[in-house]
Amino acid sequence: MTLAEYRKREGIEPVDGAGHAVDSAHAEKHPGALEYVQIGSILAIVTAIEVAIYYVGLSHTALVLALIVLSAFKFSLVVLWFMHLKFDDRLFSTMFLIGFLLALVIFTVATSTIGGKLV
Amino acid sequence: MSYAAAAGHSLETSTGVDNRKLLMWLFLGSECLFFGSLIAAYLLYRDRSTVGPYPEDVFDIPFTSVSAFILLMSSVSMVLALAAIQKGDRRGLNVWLFTTAILGVLFISGQAFEFTEFYREGLTLETNLFGTTFFVLTGFHGAHVTVGVLILLSIFATSLQGKITQEKSLYVELAGLYWHFVDIVWIVIFTLVYLIQPS
Numbered sequence: 580m581t582l583a584e585y586r587k588r589e590g591i592e593p594v595d596g597a598g599h600a601v602d603s604a605h606a607e608k609h610p611g612a613l614e615y616v617q618i619g620s621i622l623a624i625v626t627a628i629e630v631a632i633y634y635v636g637l638s639h640t641a642l643v644l645a646l647i648v649l650s651a652f653k654f655s656l657v658v659l660w661f662m663h664l665k666f667d668d669r670l671f672s673t674m675f676l677i678g679f680l681l682a683l684v685i686f687t688v689a690t691s692t693i694g695g696k697l698v
Numbered sequence: 699m700s701y702a703a704a705a706g707h708s709l710e711t712s713t714g715v716d717n718r719k720l721l722m723w724l725f726l727g728s729e730c731l732f733f734g735s736l737i738a739a740y741l742l743y744r745d746r747s748t749v750g751p752y753p754e755d756v757f758d759i760p761f762t763s764v765s766a767f768i769l770l771m772s773s774v775s776m777v778l779a780l781a782a783i784q785k786g787d788r789r790g791l792n793v794w795l796f797t798t799a800i801l802g803v804l805f806i807s808g809q810a811f812e813f814t815e816f817y818r819e820g821l822t823l824e825t826n827l828f829g830t831t832f833f834v835l836t837g838f839h840g841a842h843v844t845v846g847v848l849i850l851l852s853i854f855a856t857s858l859q860g861k862i863t864q865e866k867s868l869y870v871e872l873a874g875l876y877w878h879f880v881d882i883v884w885i886v887i888f889t890l891v892y893l894i895q896p897s
Contacts, residue, residue, distance in 0.1 A: 612781050619774035626770060629893060630763045639897040650889035653770075654882050661777045662878045668715045671723040678727025682734025689738040 609663055618660045625653050722872050726879045733883050736838060737890060740831040745896040747826035753895050756816050765808040766888045769843075772801035773881040776850075776874045786864040788857065795854045795870075798877065802847040809840045832891070839887060842880050849873050 610618075629649050632642065659665040664672050711717050744753060775797040782790030813833070816822075821829045853873055856862055862869065 609781070609784065612778055615774060615777045615781060619771065622770050622774075623767065626763070626767055629889070630759065633759060633893050643894050646889050646893050650885055653885050657773060657878055657882050657885070661773055661881075662875055670713060670715055670720065674720065674723040675727045675730070678724075678730040682730040685731065686734050686738045690741055693742050 609666055610660060615661070618656055622653055622656060625649055716868065718868065718872060719875075722875050726875065729879060729883075733835075733839070733886075736831075736835040737886065740835050740891060743827040743831045745828075747828045749826050751816075751819055751821045751825070751828075753828060753832075756819050756821055757892055757895070758812070758815070759892060761808070761812065762888065762892050765805055765812075766884060768801050768808070769805045769881050769884050772798045772805070773878050775801060776877045780867065780870050780874050783862060783864060783867045783870050788860075788862070791862065791870065792854065792857055795850055795857065799847050799850040799854060802843055802850065802877075806840060806843055806847065809836065809843075813837075835891070836887065839880070839883055842883070846873075846877050846880050849876065 629646055632645050632649075637645065658675075664675065713720060775794045779791050779794035779798060782788075782794055813836075816829075821832075823830055823833045850873060853862060853869060
């Protein structure tokens, strides 16, 4: 049994009238140009906020937390909308998340055990 | 013709999704490990230098903020290029692809200028641990941007010959995925390397 057949049987993947797995990467239409421009504007504003926060003079801990939250927000916007993971097949998300989470584990273990620090 | 078929996606695969796109995501997942390791190495060693210059001596935040903004906007133009060709608008594809490539070149030029300034201020790959980890991390990112620009220009040249059509929009989508990934890596580098400095 192929993965496509398994996913079809388990109801993971929608099927078309001929019984073929539909590429759910495009089952839901991607956003339009206007929405992309809106997302881009949000990204630009958040970047400006990041730079402003850098100069405001927050405590180091508050600065680090604020910048990481804003950075994660920008990261998510690009991955979900521009790279279409919000709309594409979950298999693509899985491939990316495996690498991303492994990297996060390596990053956390390395910085917490060897002595690097953010805060 | 279905949207998926129009987008040039072959659905007769064992996974039910296009193998080329799946491979690109697998590659990007592996790139997370690559850059994650380089960023971790930078954070581990940046404040263990015994001689200067140190990050606070050389970083020019306003300049780097403009570079970050340029790369961010290149992601917008890239996704507009994809949106254009998915609607069959080849002129729009050409305009936005070229814009993206130009913004990429601007970013690389800014990085070359920054590296040159750092060198004049005495920071080289061999000066200290900060210099070594910083240049390796940002240098590899710059190399990725350069490869991205070459990919964009090759697609642009192919498009000018009329060979990129709505049915072949997947090639633009794959290039876009790579370009957006380079952008998100810079989002992380800009925050962790430039804005968050040792206390």
